[in-house]
Amino acid sequence: MPHHLARWTGLAGSALLAVAAFLSGALPGSPLRSTPVSIWQGPHGPLIIAAWLIGTALLAGAWWALREQVPSTRWALVTVGLWLLPLLIAPPLESRDVYAYACQGASYAAGINPYEQGVSALPCPWLDTISYIWRDTPASYGPLFVVLSGAVVKATGSLTGAIVVFRLIAVAGVALTAISLPVLARRVGVPAGRAVWLALACPLVAVHLVSGAHNDALMVGLLVAGLAVVASRPGRPGPLLGGGALLGLAAAIKVTALVVVPFAALVAIVGGYSIRALVRHGGWVVGGAVAAVAGVTVAAGLDFGWVSGLARGGDVIAWTSPSTAVGQTVGYLVVPFGGHIDALPVTRGIGLAALAVLLVWLWWRARTREPLEYAGLALAATVLLSPLFHPWYWIWPLAVLAATARKTGWFVVIALASSFLVLPDGTGLARFTKTVGAPLMTLLVIVLLVRLVRSARAAHRPVAAD
Template identity: 55%
Template sequence: MTEPGSPSDARARSARYTGLAGAVLLTVAAWLGGAMPTVPPAGPGAMPYGPAALGCWLLGTALMVGAWWSLRHGAPSTRWAYRTAGLWLLPLLAAPPLASRDVYSYACQGWAYAAGRDPYTVGVAAAGCPWVDSVAPIWRDTPAPYGPLFLLLAALAATLGGGLLGTLALLRALALAGVLLAACCLPGLARACGVPVRRAAWLGLASPLVGVHLVAGAHNDAVMVGLLLLGLLVLVRRPGRAPAAGRLRRLLAAGQPGALLVAGVLLGLAVAVKATAVVVLPFAALAAVRGRHTVRALWRDGGLLAVGVATALLGVSVLSGLGLGWIGGLARSGDSQQWTSPPTAVGFVVDYLGELAGREPGAVPVARAVGLALLAVLLVALWWRAWTVLRGRDDARPEPAVGPRTSLFAAGVALAATVALAPVLYPWYATWPLLVLAVSASRTTWFTLPCAVAAFLSLPDGTSLARYTKAPGAIAMTALLLALAVLAVRTLRRPRTPDPA
């Protein structure tokens, strides 16, 4: 049954089967030239079926992106959105690793940990992983940049899998579980924020980035996002909405201290998978506040949330036996330099100009440092604005959805800023803000359009297109940043029309 304002049946049916055709073509591309467990080929020309694989990849991506984009304002119904997203995932589940070789790194890091090595001090090559030839060369000698919870899960997959193929299958099952967990959380979060569920479900689950990278690519971002959304769902459950039966469900719905501790543990586990989730914690503290947003209430409720986060992080660190060594592994995650990261692109362009003047290149580290400094400022500004808005609306007695929507939208924007200003940017990073903004944003084009573009940035074997377009890509990215800066300045300088009395 369709909902008011939904697209026509013909349009929806066309989108469903167009996207399915795209998913099938992407699966064919994966078998022809995907990230097979062999030494990585040097681009599409080295694949046995390079032209065919590339053609299926480009056409399949275009079909999936076009179908997703055509219903960006909402699917006919929530059930229809779930069924269609699931239909698109079926062929991708039958594909070999697609668009990335990271899953082989996961497998080797899990093997190394299970074999008694410390993945935070040695690379998988030095650890003696038998599958090291499947790992991308750039990551063979680097320590693991992931949290201890994910290393425990990867080690379990390597132990139970028995071999590389079994380990890959279990890692993909783990990623699928993360996506299913996120799918279960989307309706509750969307309702809490006053966003149409059919739109949130479609944007969050039918995106090609989710099917191709989180499921077919088996990225651990799926587990991180699933835990993150579940933690946020616990926070935004409003009093009195839980059914009478079930002590735990009543506890979570009533906003009692136990709910905050549970939410904190879930958010802490998300950080223990991938440290990026830490960006959401200050905004989760705002969502944790019940009643008026006062400093005392923030310390009370945010403090309980922080206790849950710290308990999870310390508990997993102790359980793994690796302590806090995982923090040091984050330092090597920026070894790759690609223009898809805006700060890195600016550094490239400055270096190009410097070479014309006879200067040695070295602007990339500086540009990245400036980007991180700007990110820190933006995160503080976003948090303060959200806090100010929430305090101001306490007196106005707004509808119940305003509080959760303000906190979650700020969290989504914070994740988007983190993706944009990080030293490296891979297509699947865009799923972090996508799934949070899908349930909290009123306008969607500004974040769905970059996600659509990101779907084209990698090849089926995991090679990044940025590798072959370094100079033109960096120049284009820098030009885009300058255009956005000019637009922002003009918008800020535009006189505002006073509100009518």
């Protein structure tokens, strides 16, 4: 597809998604529908579904078409800006999380610790806009975002005003990512234009980071900026401390950002790897990250309850998480035999154990390779092996891998498929496809495991002499 045609095709897709948002998005002040399938039963159901499906397809197709032939970094940035414009003025699309942010901010502004009580304790004036499952759940976001949420609610005093400011914060996070990506790309030798295109023109960014105003936008921006600072000034204590602090601030929004800190410590080393070099240079990065997290927590007057709040993410059961899908499939298989087994605790536990082992292995390999790419792989493993997968989570590894990986096919395909998983009003399609989706995901896991075993055997097989 010619690049000029791709630009206008994507813009048309974004405009159609904005139409879908106005017709059936998460409208400000609108109460949560009691019937989740009402989006296609309403008077505009066919139009909404058509606008969402065609708009997503156009945006995704234009992004895919230019994944290896972006004219320039400037062209990519201008195109991304054009694609974001329609969604900047439309209601939130495909998620109600921004309303939860506002309610948690209202709780904090009123002196309630959101890590100890759910937003229904205030009660929040906009409680009926939040998904039922999260109304009595303590916040799982870091102290920095809780403080920001409280400041936003205090400054605006209204739900619509809060949404506008949260969206501006998300745009700032995207802009910070755009500034930092070329630095990572230059370090690895990846074309900067391609990196910007893969990371920011992805439909997940327009729909979930900007339209949905997810706090992942700011988290990713700080994370990529921290890696960029470390990569551009290795061996220098001041920049390394500052880069580590940025990574710590990212973790003070979502704790999963801490996954990249050990890899950033490797990036900080000048010369070859050694324990002494790791302590001498990487120690500044780790120290900066720890100081930032602890400092923000103390300054906010909060504790580390947000860490335990992460466990509540497991309340959502969706086959888009491989470990959850395997557990669901096991349960389905025993039903014909009269059995009833809840295998989720076991399969999810195995997934987390595998993640812990894999993170250690990735870090060990990164000592003698490019640690920035391995930081992206570590984020990808974290997303794929966690008990819960939301489409916007994939933006975490996407932003890093876009600037550091030379082979892009596999993670671009995952982003492409994830763009179609949520309807305009925030209804996840995984809820209605679990009996098909879970077995298919399980089959995919089995296929991948078989391929990994065969590849490992082939790698250790002795080469026959001529």
